């Protein structure tokens with residue numbers, strides 16, 4: 119299947135090209151046609167599957183015709199990071215459409231957000247709390263909303279946002295298209311879907327997080343064996359490209375230097391780099407000159423290299439979500455990926471939490 123089969127407007131197809139997408143992902147093939155037809159949709163998909171474009175593209179197509187300057191699409195996101203990511207995706211995919219997107223979330227001044235609302239936009243990506251505040255101040259009108267997306271609904275539920283979401287639902291025009299995405303379907307989300315969606319089409323990709331094309335395992339080791347173990351794992355990766363995660367930027371920098379001294383084409387990607395340096399490292403990784411990239415979670419945002427064969431957690435991620443997010447960097451586009459995590463004694467409580475949330479134990483491995 120290709121993107122052509124969706125018959126997207128050429129201005130939107132241009133966005134797909136600038137995003138560098140050539141083949142739709144599974145969730146995109148399954149969701150885009152029913153969303154374009156106007157159906158409500160219940161999407162069971164986790165981060166890393168391409169779910170954002172699965173709803174953004176049909177929304178852009180819908181908004182291309184009709185009035186401008188009114189909020190016609192509302193996307194609810196649990197965190198400001200996700201809101202920003204989604205907004206960024208809209209800007210890339212919708213670059214040629216002239217449609218405007220803005221973000222609304224707490225923890226920052228509301229003033230610029232109110233100004234942006236006044237200036238006019240067709241799409242808002244919002245966290246529930248700030249949206250409700252702005253609604254209470256009459257700074258935002260939802261009366262023209264035609265499409266609602268509830269993204270990462272299970273995380274919203276975990277964070278206690280469901281009552282907020284229900285209040286927002288109650289304030290929206292009842293005649294609208296509603297799309298709900300969630301990686302899991304606890305009873306509360308099912309009931310939200312029953313109340314908020316109208317005869318939804320259900321699509322599902324990969325029943326369990328993380329994505330199925332990633333095989334993952336942990337290496338229980340003593341802390342002082344970390345570096346040697348990493349070297350062994352990198353050499354086992356053969357010709358593949360390896361993304362290594364550390365907890366801090368200092369550790370990323372130090373580790374990349376150590377690996378370079380050991381003769382590996384390694385670079386670090388961390389917050390201390392200038393935009394040019396960052397670009398240089400990214401280009402090196404994309405064109406394969408850099409084999410090992412050492413990064414922190416923050417710096418790694420936006421790394422989108424489909425040939426990453428191995429993700430190695432040199433330092434354990436602190437939440438299941440970060441774990442899923444990190445290992446979703448490999449196994450992209452149905453290529454087989456491997457995600458390995460070095461686990462020391464002090465990481466065991468975190469590991470237990472992650473396994474609990476995943477719902478199964480992660481395979482233990484030992485170096486030969």
Ligand code: AMP
Nearest residue numbers: 139141142143165166167168169170422
């Ligand atoms: P998401 O699950 O929406 O967070 O997307 C995960 C990553 O996949 C993002 O970095 C997207 O840019 C990328 N992506 C989404 N759709 C495609 C596609 N059809 N081809 C290649 N990359 C994609």
